Each structure stands twice: as structure tokens, then as C-alpha cells.
Amino acid sequence: MKPLEGIRVLDFSQIHGATFSTMLLADFGAEVIKVEKVNEGDKLRNLAPKIDDYSAYHAYLNRGKKSIAVDLKTEEGKDIIKEMVKHVDVVCENFKYGTMDKLGIGYETLSKINPKLVYASLTGYGRSGEKKERACFDNTAQAFSSMLDMTGYGGGAPITMGAQLGNLYGGMHLALGIVLAVINVRKGGEGQMIDVSASDSLFSVLEDGMVDIEFNGHHHIRNGNMSQAIAPYDTYATTDGFVSIGVSTDDQWEKFCEALGLEDLLGDPRYATNSLRGEHYLDGGLRDKIEAITMTKTKFEIEEILSARKIPCGSVCTAMEAIESEQLKHRQMVITVSDPVVGEVSMPGIVAKLSQTPGTVTKPAPVLGEDTGDLLKEIGYDDSKIAELKEASVIGTAK
Amino acid sequence: MKPLEGIRVLDFSQIHGATFSTMLLADFGAEVIKVEKVNEGDKLRNLAPKIDDYSAYHAYLNRGKKSIAVDLKTEEGKDIIKEMVKHVDVVCENFKYGTMDKLGIGYETLSKINPKLVYASLTGYGRSGEKKERACFDNTAQAFSSMLDMTGYGGGAPITMGAQLGNLYGGMHLALGIVLAVINVRKGGEGQMIDVSASDSLFSVLEDGMVDIEFNGHHHIRNGNMSQAIAPYDTYATTDGFVSIGVSTDDQWEKFCEALGLEDLLGDPRYATNSLRGEHYLDGGLRDKIEAITMTKTKFEIEEILSARKIPCGSVCTAMEAIESEQLKHRQMVITVSDPVVGEVSMPGIVAKLSQTPGTVTKPAPVLGEDTGDLLKEIGYDDSKIAELKEASVIGTAK
Numbered sequence: 001m002k003p004l005e006g007i008r009v010l011d012f013s014q015i016h017g018a019t020f021s022t023m024l025l026a027d028f029g030a031e032v033i034k035v036e037k038v039n040e041g042d043k044l045r046n047l048a049p050k051i052d053d054y055s056a057y058h059a060y061l062n063r064g065k066k067s068i069a070v071d072l073k074t075e076e077g078k079d080i081i082k083e084m085v086k087h088v089d090v091v092c093e094n095f096k097y098g099t100m101d102k103l104g105i106g107y108e109t110l111s112k113i114n115p116k117l118v119y120a121s122l123t124g125y126g127r128s129g130e131k132k133e134r135a136c137f138d139n140t141a142q143a144f145s146s147m148l149d150m151t152g153y154g155g156g157a158p159i160t161m162g163a164q165l166g167n168l169y170g171g172m173h174l175a176l177g178i179v180l181a182v183i184n185v186r187k188g189g190e191g192q193m194i195d196v197s198a199s200d201s202l203f204s205v206l207e208d209g210m211v212d213i214e215f216n217g218h219h220h221i222r223n224g225n226m227s228q229a230i231a232p233y234d235t236y237a238t239t240d241g242f243v244s245i246g247v248s249t250d251d252q253w254e255k256f257c258e259a260l261g262l263e264d265l266l267g268d269p270r271y272a273t274n275s276l277r278g279e280h281y282l283d284g285g286l287r288d289k290i291e292a293i294t295m296t297k298t299k300f301e302i303e304e305i306l307s308a309r310k311i312p313c314g315s316v317c318t319a320m321e322a323i324e325s326e327q328l329k330h331r332q333m334v335i336t337v338s339d340p341v342v343g344e345v346s347m348p349g350i351v352a353k354l355s356q357t358p359g360t361v362t363k364p365a366p367v368l369g370e371d372t373g374d375l376l377k378e379i380g381y382d383d384s385k386i387a388e389l390k391e392a393s394v395i396g397t398a399k
Numbered sequence: 400m401k402p403l404e405g406i407r408v409l410d411f412s413q414i415h416g417a418t419f420s421t422m423l424l425a426d427f428g429a430e431v432i433k434v435e436k437v438n439e440g441d442k443l444r445n446l447a448p449k450i451d452d453y454s455a456y457h458a459y460l461n462r463g464k465k466s467i468a469v470d471l472k473t474e475e476g477k478d479i480i481k482e483m484v485k486h487v488d489v490v491c492e493n494f495k496y497g498t499m500d501k502l503g504i505g506y507e508t509l510s511k512i513n514p515k516l517v518y519a520s521l522t523g524y525g526r527s528g529e530k531k532e533r534a535c536f537d538n539t540a541q542a543f544s545s546m547l548d549m550t551g552y553g554g555g556a557p558i559t560m561g562a563q564l565g566n567l568y569g570g571m572h573l574a575l576g577i578v579l580a581v582i583n584v585r586k587g588g589e590g591q592m593i594d595v596s597a598s599d600s601l602f603s604v605l606e607d608g609m610v611d612i613e614f615n616g617h618h619h620i621r622n623g624n625m626s627q628a629i630a631p632y633d634t635y636a637t638t639d640g641f642v643s644i645g646v647s648t649d650d651q652w653e654k655f656c657e658a659l660g661l662e663d664l665l666g667d668p669r670y671a672t673n674s675l676r677g678e679h680y681l682d683g684g685l686r687d688k689i690e691a692i693t694m695t696k697t698k699f700e701i702e703e704i705l706s707a708r709k710i711p712c713g714s715v716c717t718a719m720e721a722i723e724s725e726q727l728k729h730r731q732m733v734i735t736v737s738d739p740v741v742g743e744v745s746m747p748g749i750v751a752k753l754s755q756t757p758g759t760v761t762k763p764a765p766v767l768g769e770d771t772g773d774l775l776k777e778i779g780y781d782d783s784k785i786a787e788l789k790e791a792s793v794i795g796t797a798k
């Protein structure tokens with residue numbers, strides 16, 4: 001029995017962000033009921049990458065969920081939601097701030113119907129403050145939080161991170177918040193609102209950077225692949241790509257120099273301590289001396305040489321190299337799910353490995369509206385009423 | 400009453416990663432008992448940034464925790480841990496794989512003493528697979544997961560992200576896994592091992608990138624600040640810095656052009672759809688035309704002009720600009736904690752805003768060993784035994 005079995009989530013999430021949160025909940029046993037537009041469904045269903053005409057992105061983020069198609073702009077559609085809310089533990093959504101209220105099914109309305117309801121909202125800037133109504137993409141959250149300013153080379157432009165980490169990091173906080181609020185209800189407490197923003201999430205990970213600025217007035221300057229605390233800590237060119245290395249202790253420094261045939265550096269007083277190595281890293285030519293060696297070997301050769309000496313070192317893998325690595329295969333980080341539409345679909349596996357109650361994918365992503373009929377019957381709608389609502393396009397059912 | 404009140408965590412986390420996980424648990428009510436080296440303490444206590452000689456980084460990540468100082472290499476020290484494990488719900492650690500086993504207090508030993516124990520481990524590569532014993536820094540996890548390969552400009556070097564996102568993202572999964580496993584125990588289940596790695600965590604967020612490669616054989620090429628799906632979606636120079644913008648719908652495109660005085664682009668068939676704008680973005684001169692305008696204004700001017708038209712747009716803030724923004728102040732994302740050593744310490748606030756049982760920081764980071772005496776008494780050690788253990792440096796207490 002999975003930890004979240006018995007927890008029911010009415011999930012209005014669209015595309016990304018909160019869609020990821022409810023996927024995590026489904027992996028660990030929650031019953032997630034995805035609410036979608038009649039005919040159209042979640043926009044994610046049309047986003048690339050696709051297999052034939054089927055979105056593999058949707059197949060991934062909506063795995064393990066049910067689907068009901070309801071027109072939220074009709075009174076009868078809203079009535080369905082208000083009735084369903086009596087039977088769920090959680091409502092989750094990532095609409096723009098105010099959308100659910102405008103639809104007449106906002107937190108205030110729904111929590112009156114079900115005072116135990118946990119209502120979880122993920123937005124770009126949060127549900128308060130002057131920016132709360134602003135449109136936000138992942139890049140603008142990265143920009144505002146200053147994460148963008150911290151990524152890239154000091155002389156060049158700031159760089160957007162290679163994944164939608166504002167949405168995803170916010171999605172993790174939302175999932176954690178939901179589980180905490182569910183625990184609170186199970187202990188006899190009331191329901192509540194959980195308000196998470198992508199911008200807050202990214203800002204919170206500036207960590208020491210932020211503290212440093214607050215206390216010491218340092219303006220953090222993005223510095224490519226280097227660290228402010230450790231040297232050498234950098235990414236170097238090789239014959240066939242790049243390799244990332246970190247050398248923090250004096251013991252590691254000695255092993256590092258021996259491994260790469262750089263023993264002459266060991267006697268050099270400019271490089272005697274981590275702090276001195278940092279000082280003389282660029283101007284003192286240390287970086288160039290290291291890269292002169294790495295450029296004579298492949299990235300995997302460098303990785304093997306240094307890893308054998310317990311020095312942190314990783315080849316910069318392409319996605320395909322990572323996918324095909326023995327390590328990630330062993331970790332079951334690429335799984336396949338059998339989908340009725342397109343057959344076997346590969347997708348990322350489950351990160352948190354619980355030994356006794358592991359997360360699993362119990363079913364593929366739903367066909368649009370495949371659970372509408374069953375779920376409406378469960379809350380008291382009979383066949384003729386369901387047919388009538390379908391005829392009026394208030395609901396949609398799978399063909 | 401906070402959601403995690405009554406949950407006790409024996410926390411062996413050092414420096415970063417899992418230290419962040421247990422901070423999240425403490426914010427939401429868990430009693431986190433940090434186990435540290437006698438005299439020395441967690442290395443984090445010595446890491447910059449510092450206020451006078453006190454680590455503000457430690458003040459942040461160890462807020463809300465207790466501290467006991469125990470020498471884990473002595474038999475009497477191990478006995479203390481084995482006794483304490485009977486009285487806690489969770490053990491958390493981020494040592495290199497195998498360290499706790501070598502100390503004789505690994506999962507197998509501790510779970511026999513307390514079968515309800517949740518044992519949570521965060522490592523660079525995980526507790527299985529060929530790389531499990533390898534040393535790992537955040538940059539090497541970013542490299543191996545291929546996140547590094549996805550960040551930066553196609554023609555240039557891959558770029559390390561501006562924060563330790565492998566550790567932090569892994570830390571989020573660990574916190575979620577712990578809470579799920581605690582729920583399982585509360586439902587009558589047994590304890591279990593939670594195994595999370597920084598590399599798995601980062602790999603899992605490649606998302607559509609990974610799916611695309613699997614299905615379509617595309618080799619993802621890092622592309623600076625651009626998106627593969629949306630154009631324009633980029634970061635542009637202004638008179639005083641940079642601004643990130645995303646324009647996805649045709650309606651937004653029209654408003655965007657009007658707002659920036661680029662109406663002549665609206666009739667241009669090369670830019671008629673999102674897909675065409677992507678095709679002609681670089682070669683068709685679209686990027687240059689946009690940047691020619693953004694370079695005539697400040698980043699905040701551009702942000703205001705476009706935000707007023709509901710187009711996602713964010714100035715690339717420096718950390719100081721983010722800290723001082725009305726939005727993040729309103730969101731309470733910078734909080735101050737009163738510390739007995741250095742006075743008021745600023746640090747990031749709490750991301751998940753729970754309306755009824757909000758997270759709070761109840762106490763500053765502990766002085767090394769400040770709770771050793773109290774906690775040992777609680778498990779049956781008397782004053783003379785405590786004095787004896789202290790004399791023998793098996794334990795340390797706050798001076």
C-alpha cells in the first residue's frame with residue numbers, strides 16, 4: 001500500500017509546473033483526477049515532442065492520472081466541480097492568479113463546501129504582492145529571482161538554465177506543501193490554501209549568494225563554471241567534449257596533480273592552498289595548465305583517471321549518453337510505460353527510491369475524458385443525465 | 400500545531416543537500432537533532448559567507464535545529480546513537496555511500512533497533528550502480544545528468560547553473576520521500592530506506608528533452624536563452640542590463656510589436672506564426688530587430704511596457720535587486736532570525752505558504768552541542784556519566 005493511497009486530488013493543472021506536482025502524488029498512490037476542457041483537453045496534449053501525433057510530454061507528466069472533461073464556463077459544469085469537491089482531499093491548480101475565482105470555483109467557494117479541502121496553487125509570482133497578476137514564463141521567473149544573473153560568464157550575457165527549473169522547483173515545493181497539509185487534516189486540522197510561486201522557489205536557492213550580499217555587500221558576479229569557494233572547480237575542454245572537476249582538499253590537490261602529470265605544480269607556492277589556488281587560478285595560469293592536459297585525452301579518460309583517485313569528476317554527458325549510461329539504467333531512471341495509443345513510451349523514472357513502498361506508474365496518461373462517466377455516477381449522476389450533459393457539451397467522455 | 404510536530408529526526412547531514420532537507424522539516428515542526436563532531440562540528444560552521452567569524456550559511460541551513468556533539472568513532476558514541484535511534488522517527492544523512500555502515504551505524508543495524516525507522520540518504524550518484532562509491536560535487540552531478548550540456552550557447556562551453564541545484568533538487572525529493580515514509584509508518588507500516596541522488600534528480604528534469612531524444616533521436620543543442628518551442632523567447636540587452644521576454648500566442652505577438660513600435664513586423668509573412676518566428680528568429684533578423692529596441696531603454700522600462708500588456712517579461716535582477724524588490728518583501732522571502740552569537744541574520748524565507756499551519760523559524764541555528772546534555776538525560780544518562788563522557792571527549796556540550 002502506497003503512502004498516498006486514499007488521497008484524492010481534483011487536478012486543474014495545465015501544461016507544466018503543478019502538473020508535475022500531481023504526477024509525483026500519483027506515483028506515490030494518490031488518485032489524481034485531471035479536469036480538462038471538453039474536446040480540447042490540456043494544451044499539453046498538443047505539445048512536442050510527439051510520437052506520430054501523440055504528445056510524449058503529456059504521456060510523461062500525466063501518467064497515472066484519471067481524466068474528466070468538463071466545461072467550467074457552464075453552470076452545470078461548475079455544479080459538477082462543486083459536487084466533486086465534497087469527495088476529494090486536494091484541489092491543485094496553476095492558472096493565472098484569479099482565474100478560479102472568476103470561474104466561481106475559487107478557494108473561498110470550494111473551502112466553504114469542504115472545510116477539510118487542501119487547495120494548492122502554483123503561480124509565477126505568488127498570490128500576493130504587486131506582481132501577482134503578471135504573466136510569467138520560466139525564463140521571467142529565472143530573471144526576476146536573479147538566478148539568470150548568476151548563470152553564465154561575467155563578461156557575457158546571463159544564461160537561462162537548461163530546464164524549466166522555476167516551474168519544477170516550485171512544483172516540488174507544492175507537492176511537499178500538499179502532503180504536509182494532508183497530514184494536518186489527518187491529524188484533525190482544517191483544510192487550507194497552499195500558495196507557491198516559481199519566483200520564490202528560485203530566489204530561495206540563491207542561498208549563500210543572498211546571505212553574502214546581505215551581509216557583506218558583495219555583488220555576486222556570475223563566473224561560468226567556477227566556484228567562489230573551491231579551486232580548481234571548473235569545466236575543461238577535452239578531445240571530445242568537456243569534463244567537470246572539483247578539487248577541494250590539499251590531499252585531493254596532490255592526487256590530482258599526480259594523476260594528470262602536473263607534479264611540478266605541487267612545489268609552486270602560488271598553488272599551495274585552496275585559497276591561493278583560487279587567487280592564482282586564472283591570472284596565475286592554473287586553469288590553462290590543467291586544460292592543456294585535459295585537451296590531450298577524452299572526457300571519459302579524464303573521468304576514469306580522476307575517479308580512480310576519488311576526485312569528483314564527471315564527463316559532461318549528452319542526454320543520450322546519460323540515458324544510455326549503466327548508472328542511470330541501474331537506477332531505473334528511464335522507465336517505459338505501455339500506452340494504448342502509441343505503445344511503449346519512455347520517460348524519466350522515480351527519483352525518491354522508497355524501499356518498502358516504492359513509487360510506481362500504475363497506468364498510462366488518460367485518454368481525454370475517459371473517467372467522466374464513472375466519476376459522475378459515483379457522485380450521483382445517472383445515465384440519462386450524463387447523456388444529456390454530454391449532448392450539451394457540458395462534459396466530454398472518451399470516444 | 401505544525402504538520403510535523405511530534406516527528407523526531409536524528410540528522411547526520413553535513414554541509415549541503417540533506418542539511419537543506421532537514422531545514423524544511425524543521426520549518427514545518429519536526430524536531431531535528433543535528434549530530435556533529437566533538438569540538439569541530441559540521442564543516443558548514445566554517446564556510447563563507449561569514450559575519451565576523453560566524454558562518455551565515457550555517458545560520459541559514461541549520462535554523463530551527465538542535466545540536467548534539469558525539470564522537471561516532473568511539474564505542475560509547477555509537478552506543479549513544481543506537482539508544483537515541485529508539486526514540487526518533489527518522490535518520491537522515493548525506494555521507495558518501497558506505498560511511499554509516501563502516502561506522503557500524505548503517506541502515507541494517509539501526510533498522511533492527513527500530514523497525515519503524517525511516518532512514519533517508521542523499522548521495523551524488525545513489526546507493527546502487529557502478530558509480531555509487533564515486534565522489535561527487537554539484538558540478539559533476541550537473542555534468543553527468545547532462546544538465547550542463549543543456550545550459551549555455553551551442554557554439555561555446557556548457558555552463559554550470561548559478562546555484563547548487565543538484566543538491567537542492569535532490570534535497571527536495573529527500574524531504575518529500577521522508578514525509579511520505581512517515582505517513583506510511585503512521586498508517587501502521589514499517590520503516591524503510593529512502594535513497595535519493597543529486598544526479599537522478601537533475602536527470603529527471605530533462606523532461607521533454609529526454610523524451611525527444613528517446614523517440615526522435617534529436618540531439619538537444621543548448622541554445623543560450625532561447626526556447627525550442629516558443630519564439631521570441633529570449634534575453635535581450637538594454638541600456639542597463641538584460642531583460643527576459645516570452646511571446647507565445649499570436650495575440651501576444653501583436654501586442655508585443657505594438658508596444659515596442661515594431662508594427663512593421665506584423666505584416667511580414669516570415670513572422671506570421673510562432674513556428675515561422677522560430678524559423679526566422681536568428682537568420683531572419685528577428686532577434687536583432689527586437690534587441691535594437693530593447694537597447695534604447697532600461698530593463699525596468701521594458702518590463703513595465705510589456706507587463707502592462709500582459710506579456711511575460713522580467714528584468715534580469717541582480718540578487719540585491721531581487722532582495723530589495725517589493726514583491727519578495729511582500730512574499731516574506733527575506734526573513735531575519737535573531738541569533739545569540741551575531742544578532743540579526745537575514746536568510747531566505749519559506750517557499751510553501753500554508754495559510755493555516757505556516758512554516759516558521761522557531762529558533763536560530765544551534766551552538767555546537769547545546770542540546771547534548773538534555774538529550775542524553777532524556778535517554779537515561781545521568782549527570783556523572785555525562786561528565787565522564789565529556790571528559791573523555793566522547794561527547795561535547797556547549798561551553
